[in-house]
Amino acid sequence: MSELDVRLLFRALEVSAVGTIVLDPEMRIVFWNDWMEKGSRLRAEQVLQKTLLEVFPELAESRISRAVESALNSGLPTMLSHRLTPTPFPLYTASEKSEGNPRMSQMVLIKAIRDTSERRFCLIQIQDITNTVSREQMLRTQAQELQAAKENAQEANKAKSDFLANMSHEIRTPMNAIIGMSHLALKTDLNIKQRDYISKVHASAQSLLGIINDILDFSKIEAGKLAMEAVPFYLEDVLNNVANLVAMKAEEQGLEVNFQVDPGVPLNLIGDPLRLGQILINLTNNAVKFTRKGNIVVSVRMVGEKEEEHRVTLHFKVEDTGIGLNEEQMARLFTAFTQADSSTTRKFGGTGLGLTISKRLVEMMHGRIWVESAPGVGSTFQFTAVFGRKGKERRRFRLPSREMVGLRVLVADDNPVSREILQKSFESFSFRVTCVASGEEAVFEMERGIMVNKPYQMVYLDWQMGEMDGIRTAKEIGRRFPHAHVPKIVMVTAYSREDVILAAKGAGIDAFLTKPINLSILFETALSVLTRESQRQPGVGGELPVSPRSRDAASFAWRGFKVLLVEDNEINQQVARELLEEEGVVVVIAANGEEAVAAVHRESFDLVLMDVQMPVMDGYAATRAIRADPAFKSLPIIAMTANAMAGDRERCMETGMNDHISKPVHPPGMFATMARHVAPRAPVVAPATMTVVREERAASVKEEVIDLPEQLDGIDLAAGLRNLNGNRKFYRKVLGDVHARFQDVAEKFAGELQHGHRDEARRLIHTFKGVIGTLGAGVLQRLSGEIEETLVKGDPARLPGLIDGWKPEVARVMGALERIVVKVQPVSAPGVAAPLDREQLQKIFGRLSGLIDEGDSDAQEWVAKAMELLAGTEWSGLMERLRSRIDDYEFEMARETFRQLVSSLDVRL
């Protein structure tokens, strides 16, 4: 190496950006570069030829001196990290700050190098890592802050979930009381006003519960806590449930809800039926809410199938003819807390959570949800969802005999949508179907059928059809065709079955069906009608077969069943007990788990309803204790809890309970759940049990011996009682109610006609006819029916004559009812009226007079006082009428009644 090269390399080391020191074998400094001069504030001349420890005495016994020794002696390299030896050399960074220079953070490498004569020298290299250190310090602080924030957030989220679970329980418990108690209250004797109030409380509580459930669901989804079940279910049961829930509301608005299931859709599925139902109910309810008139069609078809995986994709559609949505509204639709617009919210109500929840649920079912709509035309909400298949079975509808295949069915319905649905349904049962749009066409088509020797064997008539309704059509068919050619006739109605059964008495109807029509019921009804001998004997009322819907849990014979109700909350005890007792169930109450365990050992029960959260011993522990005894292995235990969070149900099952009812209790749901776990009673009950039951039942009924007269003018009491399932108490109440509501029906009816309110008059007479028929007032019913018919379609000239014949009958029946109303006033000494407190009466009537004149609702209060005074007297009937008029704010008419009372009582005002 030339002289120049050595100097060049020396210079390179001098200006290197790394602190560089070279020590000779005796640890003397032989090289000290520029970087070292700056960092140590020591010039090379000051340190050269001195040992390292002479320059930095503080390094004695330090890691550096040991590392240098190790390098010189053994040739081993050492690296000193900042963390373990932060500032090995007393070096300083250049800093602008006047208050001295901060010590430099360093990383030091110490290595042995050999010279040409193999002597070991030591090379020390120092890097300034001050910046790296401060940068990492900053990052570390940030990371720690983030970590802390994350932990806080997780904790807060957990607290939120716990809060929700608790709130759910806390809210549901009082909700149970409100809903249950108002449900019970509605079954008691109430005046019109009270009934109105309580039914509004009941409806509001239900809708509040709906909102609470929505919010809880939403939170669960947000927290990722909502789990989808995968259980086998029948699609039909889900649709059925949806139909039951939305039908009433739709009916109120005069809407028809139709269900259409494509024949290819498999019915045995695996998935989460509750959640599917929730989506459908939500979409259908929306459709009902936003539709004023027209149709709602819920349809299902199959869009994909993976045979080998046993999976199907179903496409659900909910179409309405409602207010519709514009583009912008559609875009915002599935976002939480938004509705189509704020004014919509005000007009139609709702939280706007329903669609968001539906969207998430659909996504959890591996589907998607979307909407097609045009303002003013209607909306179509649709979604797809993937389900597992259970078995290959496609349809449960198999005709029992080959003869039925190709059977001819005629459908008469003025609604094209329901016509189409009926047609498709029958075709799926392999019947041959013809559809017509009116009663006249139906009769014509039947004649044609007979002429070409292809008679119809079954006719489905819609009740409400324009010119010629179902009943008239049925009558016409019976009149026109010879007996042998009269097909089975099934009446289809969107109205309540009771109304139509009454109206269709004697028309020769073989069965009734209520819309929305469910495939299974349609099928079963068709089969039962076809396989039954004709019941058709004009004029004979008899037992009319009704659609099999009534054959559900509601009609399960509960009488004589014995249930142990385990519940600590007294209100909840009362709600459940009364619901159960109403159905004839014998109820024994245990206030906690311990009492429950004692009770099952003491006496035998058909079923246990078990609250979960209780003092002393909770429901889980009690269930385990009961199950521990093999004698109670198969005793049905059903949890009744206000916990609605995921996993509660599972926990109940794990503990050994058979099922779960969530509070607030939904009575039909409760009985349906119970019915799943008990065997129907044999007609003959074991005598021992029977005695117990009798005793207990007798005790509860004793106080209310229902007094009904032997006979009532114009009313067939036996028929009336039959109409009300033999419930004497209810019958008596209905008699009173009818009297209160309709005693002035003749005046009202005449008034409506006089003012030209034909529709109102028709409605009044229609309602009256139905109600009076229920009571068993056959003659009056018939007369009223004739008036109605004439009003609707007939010769108006006949009307006065009819009305003249009708009025005396009304008076006769009302007179009879008035006597019974007087009689049933729960008051002392029947027959002999207590002497009247004239003075008091005078005072009350004086007050009432003014209040009624002013139309002041305070009158109610005073009427109540007067009623107390006049209870059991001949005036109580008039008082009842006065009260009902004031309750209805009909002060004009109330004044008239009041005058009657005043003159009859001889009160001076």
Place this chain on the structure above:
Amino acid sequence: MFCLSEMEEDALKEFFNMGLGMAAASLSQMVNNEVLLSLPQLKVVPYEEATRMLVANEEEKLVAIRQNFTGELTGTALLIFPGAEGLELVRTLLNEHMPLEVLMELEQETLQDVGNVVLNAFLESFTQMMSLQFEFEAAEFLKGSSSFLLDISSHLAAQRLSLLAEADGEEERAFVLMMDFKTHDEEEAQHTLSGFVVLLFSQYSMEVLKRELKVILATL
């Protein structure tokens, strides 16, 4: 299969035992707390077995400190930390509770520092006994699977000398000296440092080592 006699193995163990003592002393000084190291288990095993001993899962990434040595004896010294628990001591030194994946520059350096101390302690006792001349390269930080870490060719490839020397084409069989060790700290369990010290030798170097051991044993 190359193997050592019982005497030779004992001698090696003795060297390493001394190294262990020195390592413990150095670590104690660094953490200001007495660190005890358990007696090493010495094994001479072929590559495959060594891989198996190290971890069950070959895919798992391990952290290691490497120091190559060259000269009359050529090979690689590795300190391998098996899994996260082996790093408790380092964590304690750093006063950190960060997951390993986010080990940053300075933490790597620290690990390197600790590894360097431990390896130096072993190597020093080793070299002081031998009359052989060899040089050490600076400690390096590595991350990799066990099969990578125990493959001597990968280490040789990284050696400066292998850049100069012509590849002899012969496939190098690794001979692995393995010890597992553990620190003890009665009061504070978090001061545990456990790992493997691994010495990888080429076949040639292993012969040199054996010869050297014979000389040492003869002089004793």
